[in-house]
Structures are given as C-alpha cells and as structure tokens.
C-alpha cells in the first residue's frame with residue numbers, strides 16, 4: 555500500500571473520514587474556478603470511489619494530502635491515468651494533478667506533495683514521462699508545473715475534448731517532464 559511522507563505532509567489512500575472536507579473544498583467556487591462547475595457531495599463521493607478503483611487498477615491515483623502537524627485535510631495531489639470518454643491528443647499518459655482547499659494555498663504544499671509523487675512515479679513506477687495540463691488561464695497551477703521543472707511546448711496546446719470548442723475553459727496547455 556502506498557504511503558508517501560514529506561517534511562510537512564502525509565499522502566495516503568482515501569478514507570471515508572476525508573469526505574466532509576473533500577466535499578467542502580469541491581463546493582468552493584474559487585477552488586473550482588477553472589472547472590466547468592463546482593461539485594456537490596454526491597459528485598465528490600463518486601470521485602473518491604473512482605480514485606479508489608484507479609488505485610486498484612493502475613497502482614496509483616490522486617491521494618488526499620494530510621498535514622502532519624494537525625492531521626488537517628488540505629486537498630489532493632497525485633498521479634492519474636486520464637480516463638475521459640474522449641481521447642486526449644497525447645494519450646496514453648500519466649498526469650500529475652492537484653487541488654487544495656483555499657486555506658492551504660500559498661504555503662508550498664502542492665509543490666512539496668507533487669515532488670514526492672514525481673519521485674514515486676519515476677523511481678518506483680519507472681515511468682518515462684509525467685505530464686500535467688490545465689486551462690490556459692490557470693496560472694497558479696502552471697506556476698506549480700514550472701516550479702517542478704515541467705516544460706510547456708506551445709505546439710502541445712489543445713482544446714479539452716470534454717468541453718465544447720467554444721467553452722471559455724476549453725483552451726488547455728500541456729507541460730511535460732521526462733525521467734531524465
């Protein structure tokens with residue numbers, strides 16, 4: 555069973571006790587600003603179940619981020635094999651992604667957790683490449699990608715296949731990091 559630790563954080567599989575704080579985060583419009591909509595408690599619960607299923611199938615998924623100091627739920631960070639109904643232009647891939655509650659922004663937690671996941675992905679899973687993508691206007695997320703040393707090639711920019719081409723959030727950027 556995967557359990558990663560950093561200086562300030564514990565990354566471990568989902569537990570039922572995460573649901574309240576996870577649902578509160580997903581209902582915050584500011585957190586969900588670069589997603590088509592906020593997510594209600596049922597949607598959050600379904601997302602947790604999907605993550606658990608991916609952990610069984612793939613051996614990894616996004617994990618909750620727990621602060622060592624007080625056990626607080628800060629959000630999630632992790633690796634994910636995208637499984638949309640429509641393919642991404644760079645499939646197959648493993649992405650790294652993050653979502654933190656607002657109280658946990660600006661403290662370096664996303665980057666700290668992501669570094670542990672990148673090491674796990676390259677060293678333990680033996681992945682050759684990890685990607686990350688986000689809406690073109692989501693600069694906080696792109697700053698995390700840049701801090702991690704991920705690189706964007708504008709030629710990889712794409713329209714998210716699950717959003718209509720005219721949707722304001724459809725234009726996406728892709729960042730890549732190779733094992734080397």
Ligand SMILES: CC(C)(COP(=O)(O)OP(=O)(O)OC[C@H]1O[C@@H](n2cnc3c(N)ncnc32)[C@H](O)[C@@H]1OP(=O)(O)O)[C@@H](O)C(=O)NCCC(=O)NCCS
Pocket residue numbers: 584585586588651652653654655658659660661662663664665666687688689692694695697698701
């Ligand atoms: C994307 C998101 C996770 C970024 O969070 P974040 O807190 O800005 O990112 P980090 O954890 O890397 O923190 C870096 C910030 O903490 C600051 N910081 C403070 N203490 C720090 C420390 N000890 N170590 C490192 N950085 C620290 C850094 O200076 C930096 O601030 P800056 O961007 O103003 O320069 C957050 O904005 C979020 O959850 N957004 C909503 C969900 C979302 O859009 N997810 C991405 C979808 S693709």
